[in-house]
Amino acid sequence: MLRIENLSASYGEARVLRDVSLQVAAGEVVTLVGRNGAGKSTLLRCVMGLHAGQRGTVELDGRDITRLPAHKRARLGLGWVPDDRGSYATLTVTENLILPPTVGPDPWSLERVYEAFPALHTRRDSAATMLSGGEQQMLALARVLRMGARLLLCDEPTEGLSPLLVQQVGDLLREAKRHGVTVLLVEQNLHFATGVADRHYLLAEGRVAEAMDNSEVRSRERELLAYLGI
Amino acid sequence: MSGFAQNTFNGLVSGAFYALLALGLAVIFGMLRVVNFAHGAFYMLGAFGAYVLLTEAGVPFWAALVIMPVGLGLLGMALERAVIHRLTTLDPLYNFLLTFGLTLILQDLVKLRYGVQSSPYATPSLLSGSVNFGLFDFPTYRVFILGFAVLLCVAVWWVLTRTRIGMVVRAATERPDLTRAFGIDVGRWVTPVFGFGIGLAGLAGVLAAPMRAVNPLMGADLIIVVFAVVVIGGLGSIFGSVAAGFGIGLVQAWGEAYLSNFPIVSQTIVFVVMAVVLLWRPAGLFGREEAPA
Numbered sequence: 001m002l003r004i005e006n007l008s009a010s011y012g013e014a015r016v017l018r019d020v021s022l023q024v025a026a027g028e029v030v031t032l033v034g035r036n037g038a039g040k041s042t043l044l045r046c047v048m049g050l051h052a053g054q055r056g057t058v059e060l061d062g063r064d065i066t067r068l069p070a071h072k073r074a075r076l077g078l079g080w081v082p083d084d085r086g087s088y089a090t091l092t093v094t095e096n097l098i099l100p101p102t103v104g105p106d107p108w109s110l111e112r113v114y115e116a117f118p119a120l121h122t123r124r125d126s127a128a129t130m131l132s133g134g135e136q137q138m139l140a141l142a143r144v145l146r147m148g149a150r151l152l153l154c155d156e157p158t159e160g161l162s163p164l165l166v167q168q169v170g171d172l173l174r175e176a177k178r179h180g181v182t183v184l185l186v187e188q189n190l191h192f193a194t195g196v197a198d199r200h201y202l203l204a205e206g207r208v209a210e211a212m213d214n215s216e217v218r219s220r221e222r223e224l225l226a227y228l229g230i
Numbered sequence: 231m232s233g234f235a236q237n238t239f240n241g242l243v244s245g246a247f248y249a250l251l252a253l254g255l256a257v258i259f260g261m262l263r264v265v266n267f268a269h270g271a272f273y274m275l276g277a278f279g280a281y282v283l284l285t286e287a288g289v290p291f292w293a294a295l296v297i298m299p300v301g302l303g304l305l306g307m308a309l310e311r312a313v314i315h316r317l318t319t320l321d322p323l324y325n326f327l328l329t330f331g332l333t334l335i336l337q338d339l340v341k342l343r344y345g346v347q348s349s350p351y352a353t354p355s356l357l358s359g360s361v362n363f364g365l366f367d368f369p370t371y372r373v374f375i376l377g378f379a380v381l382l383c384v385a386v387w388w389v390l391t392r393t394r395i396g397m398v399v400r401a402a403t404e405r406p407d408l409t410r411a412f413g414i415d416v417g418r419w420v421t422p423v424f425g426f427g428i429g430l431a432g433l434a435g436v437l438a439a440p441m442r443a444v445n446p447l448m449g450a451d452l453i454i455v456v457f458a459v460v461v462i463g464g465l466g467s468i469f470g471s472v473a474a475g476f477g478i479g480l481v482q483a484w485g486e487a488y489l490s491n492f493p494i495v496s497q498t499i500v501f502v503v504m505a506v507v508l509l510w511r512p513a514g515l516f517g518r519e520e521a522p523a
Contacts, residue, residue: 048411050407050410050411069410070410070411071411071412071413074411074413074414080408080412082408086408088401088405089404091397091401091404095401098397099398099409099414101413143412
């Protein structure tokens with residue numbers, strides 16, 4: 001579904017990604033793991049079209065989208081879950097949910113979102129930034145599900161969440177996967193990653209250092225954790 | 231007591247002009263991150279346009295009230311497409327140079343044709359005379375301005391808070407990049423929003439014509455206070471700019487009435503208020519610190 005070929009990106013003089021190539025098949029959940037500064041978030045931003053100054057190719061369903069602006073990529077079915085959760089302070093919770101147009105064949109209705117997240121329903125008319133961190137994370141995920149996005153780009157959705165909420169995020173991603181949604185996920189929590197994902201890419205210094213499956217990550221957990229510095 | 235009511239009323243009327251101009255600056259800054267130093271020139275063009283339409287074509291006030299905002303709004307949109315949009319990637323200094331340069335050009339073009347002396351513009355007959363509200367007589371035209379400006383601010387507020395267009399504008403103002411990532415073509419909204427802000431300035435100018443001296447520099451004098459208003463309200467805050475507009479109108483009117491023995495104080499009070507507000511809240515009364523993209 002998603003194919004990245006020889007992608008390089010830089011911030012000014014600093015090169016953050018060097019010739020990264022990877023693929024995500026339809027219906028797969030794939031994580032990007034790596035130390036801080038390894039280029040994981042930049043890679044997601046490049047896929048979304050939010051990073052100026054990149055070389056290489058990004059393909060979606062065989063179509064070259066490298067030159068496409070972000071809003072057109074979203075309309076092809078990309079769902080953006082940013083690392084800061086992307087809550088709008090000047091929009092209510094409901095407005096945060098209905099801001100993006102629906103882009104996929106199977107969007108969640110607002111009713112379904114509120115049924116799945118009673119806390120969002122209770123606070124539906126409050127400014128989104130008044131929600132707790134966990135609720136804002138749920139809002140960010142609910143928003144792309146309501147869009148009906150086919151490929152979710154999630155930047156550390158479990159960061160700073162309680163174990164209970166981490167489990168809820170996992171349940172959501174697994175449910176999305178059951179409905180055929182594809183997910184590319186930046187994740188530091190290896191335990192969580194092996195629980196939801198099919199495959200993993202280890203990024204180091206802007207390159208794909210290794211591609212691993214779940215059993216490999218589990219058997220090398222100690223080594224990986226030490227490497228990641230967690 | 232009636233003196234106080236009169237001063238308050240007059241303060242609200244000048245506040246109405248500040249509010250309309252600050253509102254336009256706020257929506258423009260919010261969407262484009264451009265401070266439009268030419269805003270006062272468009273206010274002047276609104277008033278001058280109404281004057282020229284009346285004296286040279288016999289077009290009445292009410293028609294000018296529609297023609298000038300729409301015409302200037304379209305001119306604003308053309309300017310945005312031609313030059314203003316280039317500013318977004320440049321150093322803010324160019325923002326100042328371009329929009330201030332536009333001011334000088336527009337002012338001098340008007341001067342070239344009509345000179346610098348002020349021209350009178352008759353109050354429309356429907357709004358001449360005065361209204362008695364008990365305490366004293368209010369000039370009908372000023373009552374109209376106040377009512378019209380309040381109505382307009384409420385209408386803009388309604389559009390911004392209750393419609394899908396308003397929601398998109400708020401989202402694009404707060405987080406442009408994020409909003410693009412949600413499938414919204416933010417760029418498409420930039421030109422109309424700029425035109426709308428300019429249209430508001432033109433409208434304020436038409437409203438000012440019967441009340442204030444119509445001359446090429448009328449905008450230059452006013453806009454300095456309007457910038458203080460925008461800074462006090464919080465750059466880019468819609469509500470803040472309107473509230474601060476009316477607030478500063480009041481402060482100025484009260485200052486002139488009750489501190490007239492201390493001209494230094496009454497003439498600088500707006501900027502004293504601005505300095506105090508900035509020390510207390512650097513982002514303005516209703517402003518928020520810039521969020522990351």
